[in-house]
Amino acid sequence: MHLVLSADDTGATSTPVPDDGDDGTPQRARRGRPVDLVRDGARSARWTWGDTNAWYPELLAAGTRVERAHDLRLARAVLRRSALTAATPYARAPRGPWDALALVTAGANSPSAPLPEGLFDLADAARPARDASSALDPVRELRAQLEAVAAAAGPDAPGRLRLLLAAESAGALVAAEMHHAGLPWRADVHDAILSGVLGPRPRPGERPARMEELAHAVRQALDAPPTLNPDSHPDLLRAMEYAGVGARSLRKGELERLDHPVVAPLLEYKAMQRLLTANGWAWLDAWVRDGRFRTEWVVGGVVTGRWATSGGGALQLPRQVRRAVVADLGWRLVVADAAQLEPRVLAGLARDERMADAGRGVDLYAGIVASGAVASREHAKVGMLGAMYGGTTGDSAAVLPRLARAFPAAIALVERAAGAGERGEVVTTRLGRSSPPPDDAWRAAQQGAYAAGDEPAQGEASAARARSQARAWGRFTRNFVVQGTAAEWALCWLASIRRRLWELGAADDAGSAPEPFAGRPHLVFFLHDEVIVHAPAALADAAAEAVRDAAAERAAALRRLPRRLPAERRVVDDYAQAK
DNA sequence: AAATTTCGCGCG
DNA sequence: AAAGCGCGCGAAATTT
Numbered sequence: 001m002h003l004v005l006s007a008d009d010t011g012a013t014s015t016p017v018p019d020d021g022d023d024g025t026p027q028r029a030r031r032g033r034p035v036d037l038v039r040d041g042a043r044s045a046r047w048t049w050g051d052t053n054a055w056y057p058e059l060l061a062a063g064t065r066v067e068r069a070h071d072l073r074l075a076r077a078v079l080r081r082s083a084l085t086a087a088t089p090y091a092r093a094p095r096g097p098w099d100a101l102a103l104v105t106a107g108a109n110s111p112s113a114p115l116p117e118g119l120f121d122l123a124d125a126a127r128p129a130r131d132a133s134s135a136l137d138p139v140r141e142l143r144a145q146l147e148a149v150a151a152a153a154g155p156d157a158p159g160r161l162r163l164l165l166a167a168e169s170a171g172a173l174v175a176a177e178m179h180h181a182g183l184p185w186r187a188d189v190h191d192a193i194l195s196g197v198l199g200p201r202p203r204p205g206e207r208p209a210r211m212e213e214l215a216h217a218v219r220q221a222l223d224a225p226p227t228l229n230p231d232s233h234p235d236l237l238r239a240m241e242y243a244g245v246g247a248r249s250l251r252k253g254e255l256e257r258l259d260h261p262v263v264a265p266l267l268e269y270k271a272m273q274r275l276l277t278a279n280g281w282a283w284l285d286a287w288v289r290d291g292r293f294r295t296e297w298v299v300g301g302v303v304t305g306r307w308a309t310s311g312g313g314a315l316q317l318p319r320q321v322r323r324a325v326v327a328d329l330g331w332r333l334v335v336a337d338a339a340q341l342e343p344r345v346l347a348g349l350a351r352d353e354r355m356a357d358a359g360r361g362v363d364l365y366a367g368i369v370a371s372g373a374v375a376s377r378e379h380a381k382v383g384m385l386g387a388m389y390g391g392t393t394g395d396s397a398a399v400l401p402r403l404a405r406a407f408p409a410a411i412a413l414v415e416r417a418a419g420a421g422e423r424g425e426v427v428t429t430r431l432g433r434s435s436p437p438p439d440d441a442w443r444a445a446q447q448g449a450y451a452a453g454d455e456p457a458q459g460e461a462s463a464a465r466a467r468s469q470a471r472a473w474g475r476f477t478r479n480f481v482v483q484g485t486a487a488e489w490a491l492c493w494l495a496s497i498r499r500r501l502w503e504l505g506a507a508d509d510a511g512s513a514p515e516p517f518a519g520r521p522h523l524v525f526f527l528h529d530e531v532i533v534h535a536p537a538a539l540a541d542a543a544a545e546a547v548r549d550a551a552a553e554r555a556a557a558l559r560r561l562p563r564r565l566p567a568e569r570r571v572v573d574d575y576a577q578a579k
Numbered sequence: 580a581a582a583t584t585t586c587g588c589g590c591g
Numbered sequence: 592a593a594a595g596c597g598c599g600c601g602a603a604a605t606t607t
Contacts, residue, residue, distance in 0.1 A: 229603090231602065231603070232602090232603065232604085233585085233586065233587085233602095233603070233604085234603085234604075249586085249587090250586080250587070251586085251587065251588090252587080252588075270587085270588090273602095274587090274588065274589075274601095277600085277601055277602070278588080278589070278599095278600070278601070279589090301598085302597060302598060303597080304596090304597065306591085306597065306598075307598095308597095308598065308599075309598090309599075310599080311599095312599095312600095313589075313590085313599055313600055313601095314590095314599090315589090315590055315591075315598065315599070316588085316589040316590040316591090316598085316599065316600080317589085317590075318588095318589055318590080319589095319590095320589095337591095341591095342591095342596095382595095385595070385596090386595060387595095388595080388596075389595030389596045389597095390595055390596075391594090391595035391596095392593090392594075392595075393593085393594060393595080394594095394595095396595070397595095464592095468593075475595065475596065476596070476597090478595095478596080479595085479596040479597070480596085480597095482596085483591095483596065483597065527590075527591065528590085528591045528597090528598095529591065530591075
């Protein structure tokens with residue numbers, strides 16, 4: 001049973017909408033405060049709303065968790081684009097107010113959107129209004145979505161899409177819950193890391209003393225004036241050219257290959273500048289409050305279905321500062337990742353039995369070496385990455401033919417996806433998320449490539465450009481099927497972890513505050529193929545087992561995906577201890 | 580002065 | 592000459 005929440009000026013309404021599994025017992029619509037509606041509703045209800053971010057945070061604040069949800073905005077984004085529903089009236093209808101809602105919400109945290117005054121108001125300000133507009137009828141939208149799913153074309157297409165939508169919505173719940181709980185963060189530990197590397201915190205607008213020294217050393221090595229700003233790329237490049245360093249760019253990889261006295265101090269300066277600007281004291285002030293780091297998790301924020309985040313650079317926390325992620329007193333962290341998720345997903349997607357065999361052990365790449373396909377683990381790794389990303393140079397391209405002979409099914413799958421992209425076609429993940437079509441400029445370039453050219457030379461140039469763009473789009477679609485299907489696997493994993501952790505219950509009665517996770521293990525971090533659970537010490541081992549069991553659980557629609565995908569997990573006190 | 584682009588680097 | 596995928600973010604440069 002779906003219970004659809006809608007809001008108007010005077011309150012909220014929950015409207016039952018039956019689905020396949022219902023026994024037909026009639027239910028009535030109810031009115032009231034959202035939190036009361038949810039508490040009084042059936043526990044097995046699938047709470048359905050326009051946008052999880054518009055409803056769930058206040059429920060969590062009141063101490064109320066929901067078991068299942070259906071996020072109409074996220075579901076719509078999938079169904080409007082999926083190749084499996086492309087023929088349905090739902091997907092063929094012109095854009096409507098629900099699509100506009102998707103845009104507003106998706107863009108709420110983008111740089112173009114006006115930012116609120118305090119960073120900490122971001123979450124609230126970005127929270128979309130409830131679907132109060134009469135143009136947005138959530139009951140009607142839900143019915144349309146259920147119809148589109150039922151009409152999806154292809155083997156088990158409705159089942160796959162149902163799983164995808166359920167996983168996406170469960171992800172939305174997890175995202176709201178992780179924002180609510182926050183990632184445990186010890187500001188004092190972080191500050192000690194910064195002081196250890198950079199020295200004492202400088203006054204605003206000044207460089208740490210150690211960086212000032214390095215800047216001086218850089219100027220000396222280049223025989224440059226004191227006005228040279230090492231943060232200015234053009235200035236620095238000019239000075240380096242003048243000194244005969246021979247650098248074409250300031251990239252770390254290139255600088256490391258040069259033999260010049262400026263390289264060492266410059267690299268050290270750049271590393272410190274990175275730490276200072278990305279995760280320095282200003283970051284700490286802006287993003288850590290009351291021992292928690294809170295980012296905005298953006299479910300489905302990446303075209304492939306991966307999540308994005310907004311605020312604090314949560315998906316790029318450098319190893320350098322992970323020591324500051326420390327469990328509360330009496331609590332532990334369970335840190336787990338799905339080992340070599342993407343190549344294993346590829347093996348499953350392609351039903352490549354030989355690659356699946358190679359992945360029986362903990363290390364897929366070692367298994368590939370053992371199969372005799374390539375000589376070294378490094379070759380296996382760069383070869384597989386190249387196959388999944390479309391690499392055409394270096395070792396990666398060199399070992400590709402060997403991989404193609406050893407694992408023809410897997411390699412053929414990514415080659416087919418690349419070919420489809422080069423032709424401008426759409427590709428689709430295991431559960432039915434489809435890639436966006438290339439834009440008009442891309443199509444125009446492909447058309448123009450054959451029609452163009454008053455000047456033969458110009459025609460050739462534009463043809464070359466068009467081919468290059470075609471190959472680039474092919475690399476995108478090649479990777480889309482793998483990255484996107486891996487993201488689906490991870491979403492199902494996350495949903496299963498969430499359910500299993502809840503079933504573990506609470507370690508003790510942790511007070512009367514309306515806190516849904518008091519005494520309970522709960523998710524606090526998710527990074528593509530990696531999770532962190534914050535758990536009372538007494539439940540930490542059980543939580544780790546839950547994480548493992550969730551990885552071994554495969555929904556029917558994912559059955560071709562890896563049978564045994566090792567989820568490596570550790571119970572630790574801080575994030576840095578985890579690998 | 581504000582918005583946009585470029586470069587570089589962190590993460591998977 | 593182009594160059595393996597997907598991101599977010601900050602500083603400086605550049606454009607409006």
